[in-house]
Structures are given as structure tokens and as C-alpha cells.
Amino acid sequence: MHLSKIRPRRHFLKPKILASFHSHEIKNCSPPQEIPAAETTEIETIGVYNTTHWRRRIHKLCAVDRNADAALRLLHQLRRHGFFPDSLNISSILHALCAANRFPEAHDQFLAFISSHCAPDERTCNVLIARLLDGGDPDRTLCLINALVGEKPEFVPSLVNYNRLIDGLCKLGRLGSAHLMFHHMLMRGHCPSVVSYTTLISGYCKIGDMNAAHKLFDEMSERDVRPNALAYCSLLGLVLREREFEKGKILMGKVWEVMECVDDVPVNNAAFCSVIDCLCREGLFHEVFSIAEDMPQGKNVLEEFAYGQMVDSLCRFERYNGAARIVYMMRKRGFAPSSVSYNSIVHGLCKDGDFLRAFQVLEEGIVLGYSPSEFTYAILVEGLCRQNDLAKAKEVLNVMLSKKGVERTRIYNIYLRAVCHMSNPTELLNVLVLMFQSECQPDIISLNTVIKGFCMMGKVEEALQVFNDMIVGKFCAPNKVTFTTIIHGLLNAGKAEEAMNFLHNVMLEKGFSPGVVTYNAALRGLVKLGQVKEAMQVFDEMACRGVAADCVTYTVIIEGLCESYSMDDAMMFWNDVVWPSRVHDNFVYSALLKGLCRSDKFSEACHLLYELADCGVALNNVNYNIVIDCACKLGLKREAYQIMGEMRKNGVRPDSVTWRVLDKLHDGVGMAERGVQLANPLS
Numbered sequence: 080m081h082l083s084k085i086r087p088r089r090h091f092l093k094p095k096i097l098a099s100f101h102s103h104e105i106k107n108c109s110p111p112q113e114i115p116a117a118e119t120t121e122i123e124t125i126g127v128y129n130t131t132h133w134r135r136r137i138h139k140l141c142a143v144d145r146n147a148d149a150a151l152r153l154l155h156q157l158r159r160h161g162f163f164p165d166s167l168n169i170s171s172i173l174h175a176l177c178a179a180n181r182f183p184e185a186h187d188q189f190l191a192f193i194s195s196h197c198a199p200d201e202r203t204c205n206v207l208i209a210r211l212l213d214g215g216d217p218d219r220t221l222c223l224i225n226a227l228v229g230e231k232p233e234f235v236p237s238l239v240n241y242n243r244l245i246d247g248l249c250k251l252g253r254l255g256s257a258h259l260m261f262h263h264m265l266m267r268g269h270c271p272s273v274v275s276y277t278t279l280i281s282g283y284c285k286i287g288d289m290n291a292a293h294k295l296f297d298e299m300s301e302r303d304v305r306p307n308a309l310a311y312c313s314l315l316g317l318v319l320r321e322r323e324f325e326k327g328k329i330l331m332g333k334v335w336e337v338m339e340c341v342d343d344v345p346v347n348n349a350a351f352c353s354v355i356d357c358l359c360r361e362g363l364f365h366e367v368f369s370i371a372e373d374m375p376q377g378k379n380v381l382e383e384f385a386y387g388q389m390v391d392s393l394c395r396f397e398r399y400n401g402a403a404r405i406v407y408m409m410r411k412r413g414f415a416p417s418s419v420s421y422n423s424i425v426h427g428l429c430k431d432g433d434f435l436r437a438f439q440v441l442e443e444g445i446v447l448g449y450s451p452s453e454f455t456y457a458i459l460v461e462g463l464c465r466q467n468d469l470a471k472a473k474e475v476l477n478v479m480l481s482k483k484g485v486e487r488t489r490i491y492n493i494y495l496r497a498v499c500h501m502s503n504p505t506e507l508l509n510v511l512v513l514m515f516q517s518e519c520q521p522d523i524i525s526l527n528t529v530i531k532g533f534c535m536m537g538k539v540e541e542a543l544q545v546f547n548d549m550i551v552g553k554f555c556a557p558n559k560v561t562f563t564t565i566i567h568g569l570l571n572a573g574k575a576e577e578a579m580n581f582l583h584n585v586m587l588e589k590g591f592s593p594g595v596v597t598y599n600a601a602l603r604g605l606v607k608l609g610q611v612k613e614a615m616q617v618f619d620e621m622a623c624r625g626v627a628a629d630c631v632t633y634t635v636i637i638e639g640l641c642e643s644y645s646m647d648d649a650m651m652f653w654n655d656v657v658w659p660s661r662v663h664d665n666f667v668y669s670a671l672l673k674g675l676c677r678s679d680k681f682s683e684a685c686h687l688l689y690e691l692a693d694c695g696v697a698l699n700n701v702n703y704n705i706v707i708d709c710a711c712k713l714g715l716k717r718e719a720y721q722i723m724g725e726m727r728k729n730g731v732r733p734d735s736v737t738w739r740v741l742d743k744l745h746d747g748v749g750m751a752e753r754g755v756q757l758a759n760p761l762s
Contacts, residue, residue, distance in 0.1 A: 570604025
């Protein structure tokens with residue numbers, strides 16, 4: 080049986096045909112013809128028969144210099160002088176290409192060597208095939224093996240390489256090809272190992288073919304190959320997926336039984352991990368807790384490893400309180416949970432919004448020397464501040480400050496940013512005082528955060544006081560972010576005149592030129608205050624100063640013009656400024672479409688939508704949903720579905736919002752629920 084039968088229309092090639100077939104490959108793989116003169120001189124001086132010299136030279140280019148192209152160029156020049164590459168030359172070049180993640184080139188180059196009758200010895204071939212399989216393209220490697228067998232009929236891939244090919248084909252879901260490879264392995268004299276069977280069984284289980292998996296189990300017994308724990312785990316995953324829980328319990332018992340008989344720590348550990356993952360994937364968390372209580376695997380899996388795996392799996396399936404329960408069991412039995420376990424639980428509880436429970440787990444872990452990572456600390460302290468639990472937030476701050484090697488200023492800055500979410504301006508100042516008392520100098524980020532916090536709390540005067548202290552030298556000097564924050568805060572407080580004074584005068588006096596971010600903050604603030612005319616003046620000034628507008632700038636201005644019922648001005652701005660600039664995105668389109676729809680200009684909105692699509696603009700769901708919503712509000716059923724048809728034609732799938740909007744046309748009869756069914760006929 081030939082390997083080529085695994086893929087249709089692939090056949091073994093005779094050496095002459097193979098060489099002819101790969102002549103194009105050789106041409107493509109050949110290095111550039113421009114050879115340095117010094118290299119040519121060296122070849123003529125040393126001669127091509129000094130194979131030891133050239134072997135070392137090629138190896139150095141590949142392994143030390145990591146320059147596979149130079150090695151290929153040298154080999155090409157040597158071959159023109161009659162040099163015949165040996166296994167070491169070929170191995171060096173192919174390993175260098177693989178190390179550079181150039182696996183397709185490595186495959187092609189190997190084929191070129193084979194077709195020119197330079198195939199290495201069998202051992203080297205197997206080593207190189209193993210390396211090429213790392214590229215994750217079993218089809219290409221299989222093609223290469225076919226060519227190799229055509230050139231060297233006595234060549235037999237190693238059992239490990241067969242197993243890896245089977246695994247690669249299984250991962251691609253091509254179980255028929257994988258099974259043919261399995262039979263070919265038998266015909267070439269290999270006796271399949273437990274790894275061969277387990278790999279194939281796992282592949283069949285992943286596609287839900289229970290019968291094929293059981294047949295392989297029976298075949299294992301006939302060939303006197305004892306299944307390992309992983310083989311049973313593969314079946315367990317499928318059985319649980321089919322909700323056959325009684326069979327699942329029997330298989331779990333088999334797993335523990337095999338573990339007891341086979342002293343293979345890596346396999347037993349992998350099998351235990353697989354069992355826990357299967358249970359969590361199917362929502363059988365009570366079974367995980369039963370295993371944690373009874374430890375049926377016994378001494379075959381270290382208890383500490385087992386508990387750690389349970390915590391890891393429960394966290395990956397977002398059962399953080401369950402993971403905390405496992406940690407409690409560990410401590411009760413005298414084991415110390417790792418920092419990774421604690422960090423996963425605390426971080427996960429914070430993501431779920433259960434900050435009080437996260438703090439409790441943190442307190443338990445502190446006794447064992449645990450302290451959260453910086454990212455977890457940021458989430459936890461912000462959550463506690465949002466819940467106005469300042470006392471606990473301070474405790475978390477102190478835990479982080481007690482860690483060795485931390486950047487204290489950064490830790491304080493994270494805490495300051497969290498305090499900004501509280502209506503507690505006093506705490507902001509207290510933190511600054513605390514920083515000075517602990518000889519931790521506030522940096523520009525600290526002060527900008529404090530200023531932003533005051534502005535968020537409506538305490539603009541206090542923010543200005545901190546700013547003035549920075550100006551007079553009590554703190555570090557302000558930067559552009561400081562001015563932008565002050566301008567934004569003043570506008571939010573309704574102090575447009577003072578904000579414009581900062582923008583036009585104070586910034587320039589202090590040697591700063593407003594950038595696009597500062598101008599955008601000013602524009603947004605003016606628009607919120609309804610001062611669209613002043614916003615347009617700021618935009619004109621921005622253009623005069625040579626500051627290029629971005630998509631945010633245009634979105635803010637269009638929104639302002641639309642909200643002030645200046646739709647004609649908005650369209651003029653779009654036609655004369657935005658569209659010619661080629662600086663526009665989906666947010667700009669949404670602002671304009673929303674303005675047209677609010678101004679009862681549905682036809683114009685449709686025209687703009689179609690015009691944008693015709694110009695090749697990649698519109699998104701939000702853009703289409705705005706116009707569909709307008710059509711539904713106007714009761715225009717035909718137009719709404721016509722827009723959805725255009726949406727589909729342009730490659731945008733309706734989302735849940737689309738179906739909810741269309742539901743309005745049907746008096747709430749469940750269009751949103753039928754959306755998935757309607758999606759297929761309309762596609």
C-alpha cells in the first residue's frame with residue numbers, strides 16, 4: 080500500500096519523472112546567481128574536494144550566523160564546480176530554514192535535494208522529517224515522504240514520525256487519511272504503539288465517532304497493546320459529551336485503575352488533567368469536588384499537582400468560587416496553594432464583580448505570603464473604590480507596597496486612579512501627602528491623575544490649585560496631558576471662557592502647542608455646552624496652526640452640528656472637508672447617518688449609505704442598524720428589508736441588534752428569536 084493513496088490524485092513518481100517534476104522546484108529554490116567574487120576565488124583556491132572545510136563553512140553560516148540564504152548561495156556555487164552535498168550539508172541548511180520559521184521553503188528545498196539524487200541517509204531523513212513536522216503542515220510533509228520513498232524505496236519513516244503524521248491529520252479532522260496512514264505503518268513493518276492507538280482514538284472521539292473508537296480499543300487488545308489512561312480519557316470526553324454519565328463514571332474508574340497499574344508519571348498527570356477538563360467542560364463541577372474530597376487517583380498523581388490542576392480548570396471555566404473552595408480544601412489538608420492559583424482566583428472574582436469575596440481570598444493568601452500581580456491589584460483596588468470601600472482598598476495598597484522590588488510610585492498611581500472613581504477629593508490629597516511622607520516623589524502621572532480626579536468630582540478649583548503648584552515648582556512641571564485635562568475639566572464645569580484662555584494663551588505661554596488630542600477635548604466640551612459656533616472657530620484655528628484633524632475631530636463636529644439642527648451645515652462639512660480629507664471611519668459615518676435620521680431625512684440617509692458602499696467603504700453593523708431603525712420607526716417594512724439585503728450583499732451579517740430592530744415591524748412577534756432561522760435563507 081502506498082502513502083499516496085491517502086490523498087486523491089497523488090502517486091509515487093519514478094526517479095526520472097520525479098526529477099523532471101521537481102525541475103521547477105529546483106529553479107524556484109535555487110539561490111540568487113549573483114555570487115561575491117571573494118567566494119568564487121575561495122572555491123577555486125581551496126577546491127571542492129575539501130569536504131571537511133565546506134561542511135564546517137556551511138554549518139557556521141547556518142548554525143552560528145543563522146544565514147540560510149548565504150549557505151544556499153555557497154552550496155549552489157559549489158555544486159556548479161562539481162561538489163556533491165552530503166547529509167550534514169543538507170541537515171544544516173534545512174535546520175536553519177526551519178529555525179527561521181521558513182518551513183515551506185525547507186520542504187521545497189528538501190524536495191529539490193531528493194529530486195537531484197542527493198537524499199540523505201535514512202537516519203538523517205527521519206530527523207529532518209521530524210523537524211519539518213514542527214511546521215504543522217502534515218500534507219506537505221506527506222508529499223515529501225512520497226517523493227523520498229520514490230527515490231529510496233527502502234526508506235521507512237520512524238514510528239514517532241508516523242505517530243506525528245497521524246496526529247497532524249487528526250487535528251485537521253481528516254480521520255480517513257489518518258487511519259490509512261495507520262494501516263500503511265503496519266504494512267511497512269511497524270507495530271503500532273499505545274501512542275499510535277491513543278492518537279487515533281482521540282481523533283475519532285473528537286468527531287463523535289464512538290463505534291470507530293471502540294473498534295480501535297478492541298484491536299488494541301487483539302494486538303496485546305495495553306491502553307493507557309489517556310486512551311480512556313479520550314472516550315470519557317465523548318461519553319460525557321453525549322450525556323451518558325453512568326458510562327462516564329465507569330470510564331473514570333478505568334482511568335484510576337490504569338493509573339494504579341502503570342507507573343508513568345507524565346501520562347498519569349496528563350490523564351488527570353484531561354479528566355478534570357472534561358468534567359468542567361460538561362458542567363459537572365460537583366464531580367470535580369468529589370474528586371477533590373476522595374482523591375481516587377491515589378498516590379499516582381501528586382496531591383498538590385492535582386489540586387492545582389482543579390483550580391486551573393475551574394478558573395478557566397469561570398468557576399472562581401469553586402476554585403476558592405478547592406484552595407480551602409488544600410489548606411485544610413496542609414498544602415500551600417501557589418501564588419498562581421491565588422492570583423487566578425482573585426483576578427477572576429474581580430472580573431465577576433465579586434470584590435468582597437476577592438478581598439477575602441486575598442486575606443487568606445497573605446498569611447501564606449501571597450500578594451497579587453500588578454494587574455490584579457489594579458482591578459481589585461478599583462472595584463473596592465467603586466463600592467466605596469476605602470478601608471479595604473487601603474489594605475490592598477499596603478499589601479502591594481510591602482512587596483519587594485515594586486515600583487512604589489506606580490503602585491500609588493494605580494491607587495490614585497482607583498480613588499478617582501469615588502467622590503472623595505480628600506483621599507486624593509491624602510495619598511499625595513502619604514507619598515511625600517514615605518519619600519516617594521509623585522511623578523507627572525501622579526499629578527495628572529489627581530487633577531483628573533478633581534475634575535471628575537467637579538472640584539475644578541482644587542485641580543487648578545494643584546496645577547498652579549506645578550507651575551511654581553512645588554511639583555514637577557506640567558505637560559500637554561495636564562493642560563488637556565484642565566481644559567476638559569473646565570468645560571465640563573461650564574467654564575468655557577477659562578478653558579479657551581488655557582487653550583489660546585496659557586499653554587502657549589508655558590511653551591506648549593496644543594495637539595489634536597487637546598483640540599478634540601476642547602471641541603467635545605464646547606459641543607456639549609451647545610456652543611457649536613465656538614467649536615467651529617476652534618476647528619478653524621486648529622487648521623490654521625497646521626494640526627491635522629483625525630476621525631474623532633470630525634465625529635465631534637458632525638455630532639455637534641446635527642444636535643444643533645444644522646443638518647445642512649453638517650452635510651456641507653462632510654462634502655467639503657471630511658470626505659476629501661480621506662480621514663473618516665465608522666464613527667464618522669454613524670454620526671452623519673444618525674443626524675440625517677433624526678432630521679427626518681431617511682431618503683438622504685439611504686442615499687449616503689449606498690453611496691459609501693459603492694465607494695468601497697467597509698461599513699459595519701452599527702451604520703446599517705441606524706438606518707434600519709429609522710425605517711422601522713417610519714413603518715417602512717420593504718425599505719428596512721432592502722437595507723438588510725444590501726447589508727448582507729456587502730458581507731455584513733445582521734447581529735442581535737438588527738433582529739431586535741426589525742422586531743418592531745412585527746409587533747413583537749419574536750423576530751429576534753427567529754433571526755437565526757431567517758439568517759440562512761437570506762444569505
